[in-house]
Amino acid sequence: MPESFAAMRTMRDLRDRNAHLHGAEPHLKFAGVTSTFAEFRVRALKLANALHGLGLKVQDRVAVLGMNCREYFEVYGMAESSAYIVAPINFRLAAPEMQFVIGDVQAARA
Numbered sequence: 001m002p003e004s005f006a007a008m009r010t011m012r013d014l015r016d017r018n019a020h021l022h023g024a025e026p027h028l029k030f031a032g033v034t035s036t037f038a039e040f041r042v043r044a045l046k047l048a049n050a051l052h053g054l055g056l057k058v059q060d061r062v063a064v065l066g067m068n069c070r071e072y073f074e075v076y077g078m079a080e081s082s083a084y085i086v087a088p089i090n091f092r093l094a095a096p097e098m099q100f101v102i103g104d105v106q107a108a109r110a
Contacts, residue, residue: 006053010080011080012081015037015040015077016041018037019038019040022035022037022040023036023038024036024037025035025037027040028040028070028073030069030070031069031070033070035070035108040073040077041076042092043077044074044077044078044080044081045078045081047075047077047078048081048082048084049087051078051082052082055108056082058083059083060085060086060108061084061085061105061106061107061108062084062085062086062087062107062108063087063088063101063105063107064087064089065088065091065098066091067091072088085105087101087102087105087107089101089102
């Protein structure tokens with residue numbers, strides 16, 4: 001096992017390692033759009049920095065509502081960077097049900 005692999009402790013370590021070693025290689029292809037490992041890392045970090053700028057702190061919950069999309073991967077990449085907790089909300093729920101879920105998870109941002 002390569003030494004760099006043995007030193008990894010978190011998913012963030014894995015993401016950063018892959019961006020460093022395989023930056024220009026395809027990471028994800030979704031709906032005809034391909035992103036590289038390096039692009040994924042940059043987009044996840046930008047999202048993490050934006051939420052930090054809004055005042056979120058470690059272990060804050062972030063509720064996410066959306067249909068299947070590549071941005072979901074970036075949201076989870078952001079959570080790896082910032083130690084935020086992602087609370088996905090099913091888009092098929094009725095508005096009162098969504099409101100309940102957001103309140104129940106005590107989301108700092110939705």
